[in-house]
Amino acid sequence: MPKKDDAIVLTQGSLYRIKSLESRDHPMETNGIFKGYAAVAHDTALVIELDKSHGEDKGRLRLIPANMIMSIDVLKAEKEKEEKEGESNAVYFG
DSSP: OOOTTOOOOOOTTOEEEEEEESSSSOEEEEEEEEEEEEEETTEEEEEEEEOGGGGGGTTOEEEEEGGGEEEEEEEEOOOOOOOOTTOOOOOOOO
């Protein structure tokens, strides 16, 4: 159980199942490895490398805008690597 002050963060290399909006009646399910974040217009997106459950699309990268995410299941978590000074996963907008 995380401590009260511990933030929960997505870690690169971890396996996630993400449900996001695809249509009004049907969510899109994405299974794969979290690769990081990307800026898409004025929004932030999660970058997921699709796993074998996506058939021929295995290995492709899917960008999921943060505002479209309905839920995230952690299937396999990797330990978070300590950031080197000056490095960050933050996405900056100009």
